[in-house]
Every structure is written in structure tokens, then in C-alpha cells.
Amino acid sequence: MIEDMLRTPSAVRDAERYTAHNYHPLPVVISSAEGAWLTDVDGRRYLDCLAGYSALNFGHRHPTLVRAAHEQLDRLTLTSRAFIHDQFADFCRELAALCGKDLVLPMNTGAEAVETGIKVARKWGYQVKKVTPGQANIIVADGNFHGRTTTIVSFSTDDDARADFGPYTPGFTVVPYGDLAALEAAIDENTVAVLLEPIQGEQGVVLPPEGYLPGVRRVCTDRNVLFIADEIQSGLGRTGRTFACDHEGVVPDMYLLGKALGGGIVPVSAVAADADVLGVLRPGQHGSTFGGNPLACAVATEVVRLLATGEFQRRSAELGERLRAGLEGLLGSGLVAVRVRGLWAGVDIDPALMTGRQACERLMERGVLAKDTHGSTIRLAPPLVITSDEIDHAVAQVAAVLAG
Numbered sequence: 001m002i003e004d005m006l007r008t009p010s011a012v013r014d015a016e017r018y019t020a021h022n023y024h025p026l027p028v029v030i031s032s033a034e035g036a037w038l039t040d041v042d043g044r045r046y047l048d049c050l051a052g053y054s055a056l057n058f059g060h061r062h063p064t065l066v067r068a069a070h071e072q073l074d075r076l077t078l079t080s081r082a083f084i085h086d087q088f089a090d091f092c093r094e095l096a097a098l099c100g101k102d103l104v105l106p107m108n109t110g111a112e113a114v115e116t117g118i119k120v121a122r123k124w125g126y127q128v129k130k131v132t133p134g135q136a137n138i139i140v141a142d143g144n145f146h147g148r149t150t151t152i153v154s155f156s157t158d159d160d161a162r163a164d165f166g167p168y169t170p171g172f173t174v175v176p177y178g179d180l181a182a183l184e185a186a187i188d189e190n191t192v193a194v195l196l197e198p199i200q201g202e203q204g205v206v207l208p209p210e211g212y213l214p215g216v217r218r219v220c221t222d223r224n225v226l227f228i229a230d231e232i233q234s235g236l237g238r239t240g241r242t243f244a245c246d247h248e249g250v251v252p253d254m255y256l257l258g259k260a261l262g263g264g265i266v267p268v269s270a271v272a273a274d275a276d277v278l279g280v281l282r283p284g285q286h287g288s289t290f291g292g293n294p295l296a297c298a299v300a301t302e303v304v305r306l307l308a309t310g311e312f313q314r315r316s317a318e319l320g321e322r323l324r325a326g327l328e329g330l331l332g333s334g335l336v337a338v339r340v341r342g343l344w345a346g347v348d349i350d351p352a353l354m355t356g357r358q359a360c361e362r363l364m365e366r367g368v369l370a371k372d373t374h375g376s377t378i379r380l381a382p383p384l385v386i387t388s389d390e391i392d393h394a395v396a397q398v399a400a401v402l403a404g
């Protein structure tokens with residue numbers, strides 16, 4: 001096609017013209033999608049290897065989820081929590097069961113789930129643990145990503161995420177990720193919680209050393225500290241289990257969920273915990289106008305039902321091994337490191353070869369969309385509905401890009 005006839009260049013310009021530049025998207029303009037495939041405004045097709053940072057675990061427009069959304073749109077979309085609606089109880093009961101917890105508290109975005117976890121942990125600290133008023137402290141990890149609110153960026157260690165957004169919220173201590181001794185040493189009588197990603201997604205799919213998560217669990221139990229697992233990106237099937245914590249048999253006190261919970265249709269997040277923890281909240285102390293709305297609950301209940309069958313976790317585990325084998329075959333041929341858990345891979349490209357951004361641009365030209373993170377690392381996280389042939393296709397395109 002002649003360059004002048006493509007719609008993409010002007011569509012890219014239009015998209016940049018009236019928006020704050022808080023993102024640096026690849027120059028592709030998507031107009032439709034189904035399953036693991038995207039189509040742009042010029043009719044070109046791409047294999048989605050980002051899946052909305054795991055928000056699209058079930059693929060684009062999964063028929064069961066779209067049907068639930070349509071049916072709910074035709075009946076009831078919003079009540080606020082001032083009234084109870086008929087989709088609420090099923091969602092809360094079924095999600096609590098999936099998590100093995102007594103209660104859930106629904107919000108909308110991941111950052112709100114993290115904020116909710118922080119508030120609940122602090123209140124638990126004062127009311128149950130009897131921490132000195134105003135002194136509650138939460139331990140977090142170096143390299144964390146928990147969202148973009150002012151409190152959350154206060155304990156980010158990424159300068160882009162944090163610089164010039166102060167004054168910063170106090171009450172957080174940062175320790176090296178994966179270092180149990182450092183974490184244990186940081187706990188004092190004011191520590192109410194440890195907040196961690198069981199796998200650090202934004203950091204490049206960084207897995208902690210084996211035994212770390214069980215160690216954190218043990219230390220938290222011994223010292224009467226809540227273990228909060230941010231499973232917003234790692235949870236709900238991405239790693240081949242329902243939760244990334246499951247790989248080491250660890251049960252946190254609080255799960256933070258988001259992204260895939262909304263089925264790629266609506267923003268849905270939640271905190272799941274037992275009654276002795278979430279029960280500290282009383283009416284008026286926390287809330288959200290849209291949290292737990294009927295449309296969100298209708299879609300998210302079907303998400304929970306998809307996960308309850310175990311089918312997606314199995315697919316992710318099995319296909320993840322194929323992805324791992326393919327990517328590990330490229331070690332020494334342009335890749336210097338590969339980290340895989342389920343259908344989630346962090347791939348470090350030899351920085352002498354190209355940046356992660358350049359790799360993603362070249363993958364785009366080859367019909368595969370992925371996202372770089374931190375220099376020469378790219379992350380591959382396709383929808384869990386991807387087929388084994390499509391995985392081979394994606395790996396072949398990575399190989400071709402590395403071969404120049």
C-alpha cells in the first residue's frame with residue numbers, strides 16, 4: 001500500500017494532539033479485536049502479546065463475558081452502594097470462594113485496591129494489633145509497581161514514577177526484593193503489613209528466589225504482620241495457577257486483584273481477606289461510587305466462573321512451557337536472560353543489539369505487539385486463549401527480530 005493511503009499516520013498524530021503525553025505508545029491504531037488478535041485502522045492484523053498488561057487474560061471479547069455484559073446493559077448498570085443490587089452477592093460470594101477468603105471489597109482500578117489494602121492494614125494495626133496512633137508502618141520492596149496515586153508513588157523506587165510528585169506519604173519502608181533477612185530486620189512494633197508482588201511484573205517479570213514467599217509468610221505470622229499480595233497482574237491464571245502465590249503454597253492475608261477481574265470489559269478490582277482483617281471497616285470509612293456496580297459484578301462473576309473450572313490455569317501452565325522452551329532456545333542468539341512463569345515472560349535482549357523499544361517496534365512490523373519495560377527488557381504476556389501455533393509464531397518473530 002502507498003504510504004499516503006494509510007490511515008495510521010494521521011490517526012497517530014490525532015491521538016497525540018490533544019492528550020497529555022503520559023504514555024509513549026507504539027505507532028499502531030487498533031480498531032477491533034477478537035481472541036488473541038488485533039486489527040488496526042488499515043486492516044493489518046497483530047498477535048496481542050501484552051493482553052492489556054493481563055487485563056485481557058481471557059482474550060478480547062470473550063463470548064461469555066460479552067454476553068454477560070450485554071445482558072446486564074439491558075437490565076441495570078448502576079445503583080451506587082447506597083442500595084443493594086441483584087448481581088452483588090453472587091460476585092462477592094464466588095470471588096471470596098475462589099480466593100479462599102471470608103470477604104471481598106470491590107473497587108474499580110488496581111491502584112484503588114492497593115489504597116484499600118493500605119487503609120485496611122493501617123486500621124487493623126491500630127484496632128487489632130494496637131500500634132501507637134499515627135505510627136503504622138508498611139514494608140514494601142525495591143523495584144515495586146503498585147499503581148500511580150500519590151501515596152503509592154511515594155514508595156516507588158522508580159525515579160520516573162516518583163520524582164516531583166512529593167510531598168510523599170510517610171509510613172513505608174523499602175527493602176530489597178527477595179531478601180528475607182532484610183525484610184525481617186525492618187519489622188518493628190509499628191509494622192502492620194508487608195506489601196509485595198509475588199512476581200514483579202513491571203520490573204520485568206522478576207521472580208523472587210525460591211523459598212522467599214514462604215519465608216515472608218512465616219515471618220509475617222511470627223511477628224503479627226499482615227502479608228498483602230498484590231496479584232493485580234500476576235493473579236487470575238496468568239502464571240499457570242489461580243494466584244502466583246500458589247506456586248509456593250503461600251496464602252497471604254490479603255489478595256489485591258484487578259486487571260483480568262474485569263474481563264477486559266470494565267475496570268474491576270477487589271481486596272479479598274478474612275473477616276478478622278476486612279471486618280475492621282465500618283460504614284462511612286471507605287467506598288467508591290462505581291465499586292461493585294451491577295455491570296462490573298455481572299462481568300466479573302463470569303470471570304470468576306471461567307477461573308473456577310481451572311481450564312485457563314491449565315492452558316497457561318502448559319502453553320507457558322512451550323513459550324519457555326521457545327524463548328530459552330534464543331539465549332545466546334540475542335537474548336541474555338529469560339524469565340517465564342506460565343504465559344508470562346520477561347526477556348532481556350542483549351543491550352548491544354537494540355533497546356526493548358526498538359525490539360517492540362520491529363515486532364510490530366512483523367505483526368506482534370509487545371511492550372518494553374526498563375531498557376532492553378520486553379514482556380510477553382499473551383491472552384491465555386492463545387494457541388500453541390500462535391506461540392510458535394510469536395517466538396519465531398522474536399527470533400527474526402533478533403537476527404536483524
Ligand SMILES: *Cc1c(COP(=O)(O)O)cnc(C)c1O
Pocket residue numbers: 053108109110111112114145146147148197201202230231232233234258259
Ligand atoms: C497494573 C498494576 C497496578 C495498578 O492497577 P491500575 O488498574 O492501573 O490502577 C497495581 N499493581 C500491580 C502489580 C499492577 O500490575
